[in-house]
Amino acid sequence: MGFEAPRGMRDFLPEDMRIRNWIFDTWRTCAELSSFDQYDACVVESQELFVRKAGEEVIDQIYAFKDKSERELALRPEMTPSLGRLINSQGKALSLPAKWFGIFQCFRYERMVLGRKREHYQWNLDIVGQADVTAEAEVLRTAILALQRFGITSDIVKIKIGSRKLLSELLEKLKFDLSHFMDACLVLDKRGKVEDAVLKEMLVAKGVANTEIDTLFRVLEIKDLLDAEVILGHDSIALKEIKKLFQLMEMSGYGNFLVFDVAVIRGLAYYTGIVFEGFDVKGRHRAIFGGGRYDNLLASLGGDSQPCVGMGFGDVVIYELMKDEGLIKNAGKQVDVVIAYMDSSGEGVAVKAACECRKSNISVNLSLEPQKPKKIFSQADKFGASFVYLIGQEEAKSESGSLKNLKTGEQVIVNLAQLVEFIKKVN
């Protein structure tokens, strides 16, 4: 038996975990600063929760299995359907708008290309019950709050803003048959990854007429909201919404993060309005986060109809990007004090000292056997300790030890009873 994780699955050794904790803690902090409530559901869901009519890739890539009672289960490929299930389960009891967040492991059985993994974690933010684009703005503000805490500026990442509603209005105006709209969306989502010629073939295969394909690609040439306004006039609802979103983000001081992109679609079938996608300006990576409005999902899952906006922000791409940009914090181990003893006579004082410190929120690496000073200090260095409390034979007799401040080099004999107070004063 090898020591590797199963293909596509990730291990987190302590040095990786410290970075993951930094990312997850930042996500949670930013969500809480924006008053989102955390929730969770099990990674195992019923397969039927993920069944949708549209031919999404996600559905083909599900880890599905049966339990011993032949229940058809799945490891969730994304969180939104589970969110919908939970929201629906609350019915009228839920006070709206509900702002919910979580950090969720999701699985996709993909071909293993370029080290792409089969599981990742995803920070999800969702707002249920707010039809205004103030909801989109709130989600984007919170995502940007996290970007900024990661040290990422609008020179490094920008957010493409599109709108399925706007695209649909444009196509309708230009006589595109809207019965092919969803096919078009799912095909266009591959734009940039596959050649336009290939996309056209895919559209033909879906029964889209060549003249319509031309219309579609003509619309994709639209570069800004003014171009769209020329076609749609001033009364377009989709245009008003997207303009208001840009305005709100400008007010928030985040206007420089946003760019309009008529061709942003996102690959999930359930989006109905504004869609967005964070990307690195240098184009080295896949999308950093993505989301949009999905006003029909709750009803399609059997609940009451509610306007919803959501975002998913994965842990893999942001990590790669921060690595590229030299933004990964030096995440060495950090402990306040190393407590050690040179022979067994010091063990009792060491143990008591460790317990007292920990009770007072001072973190302690306690030696589990007698050790030589050289090893103790090299450990203290490795653990990033601020202090070493070392109990020798002489000190043990008087329930005391030698406390060395590793920053100043200062060394004093400190009694067990005074140790906590002493460390708290200096630290």
Place this chain on the structure above:
Amino acid sequence: MGFEAPRGMRDFLPEDMRIRNWIFDTWRTCAELSSFDQYDACVVESQELFVRKAGEEVIDQIYAFKDKSERELALRPEMTPSLGRLINSQGKALSLPAKWFGIFQCFRYERMVLGRKREHYQWNLDIVGQADVTAEAEVLRTAILALQRFGITSDIVKIKIGSRKLLSELLEKLKFDLSHFMDACLVLDKRGKVEDAVLKEMLVAKGVANTEIDTLFRVLEIKDLLDAEVILGHDSIALKEIKKLFQLMEMSGYGNFLVFDVAVIRGLAYYTGIVFEGFDVKGRHRAIFGGGRYDNLLASLGGDSQPCVGMGFGDVVIYELMKDEGLIKNAGKQVDVVIAYMDSSGEGVAVKAACECRKSNISVNLSLEPQKPKKIFSQADKFGASFVYLIGQEEAKSESGSLKNLKTGEQVIVNLAQLVEFIKKVN
């Protein structure tokens, strides 16, 4: 389609999640105070990692499935084999002793009795590379640190300490055939849950002779270490170890948490020495946590032999116990400020105020549409807010709002530019 989670799986609505976060955060804090390093591995593992010779229940209860390449995978039933895999993968690069922790979702396909779930989270602490019982003491101290932070005293929870090594020495001395030792352990683990008569039948079925069964039950009558010493004399290594553990815990100030119980076995095949089990004194619940020494597991997984001690502490029983004892903290939502506007003229100030506050680590619930004061203050109450910052038409003109301190009732007009400073000063 229903809105329920699949059978045996748990959802965490925000009010549940706040309690779960409190439990998980406490676990993480206590592990970090004791200088354990966090790690993680995927909940999906290879089935073969969990294959063991001994007839453990855990193995029969695995969620097993094949992926699209016919790989035999499993949702982990426990974490220790994955820990072993990761430790083994590090080989000589790992500096010892290694103190690792994590909080892990684990799955067991059990019959659904008494609301017992099929997944739970478990706090694991492990120390690799320390043969002395100082390792057991360190794990137990850290578990007790968490109990105390949950408000649990030694009147509510005690920890049974046993030793497979001691039991084996006792049985050998009394001429029990040790080739049946592991069968005996796995059967005895059910003691208290099934009648002794049934246990005896199970032992007979495993080929244990009746005279040996009598010996076994005679040994289980041993009430304290003195009784054991009468049989084993002063040279027993197992007895010395267990005595030292009691001594170390006494030194730590935690002696009153421990009781000796020769019959504590734990249901996992890999334990080799001291085993322990936290239980509620009133006997209302299953074990709160359990663990012990497993010196042979790493080698059995293909790695170098290393002495190891570990503990698993589940989230379900501790929650039930804290509920019984009235120890669940009132975990209402907490937000610093509710920021709201009465008509759209105030939206810009509200948005800017929210962004400034959040950047300064002040958490904000921002209204996403104009609202009436009555609704705003009732929301603020529900969110446990300290302040309401309300922008009316008049205030909006001067980029300011009315800030109400909900504790004192004090209300002042505060300019947007001064808001953060003002809140930080008062809060």
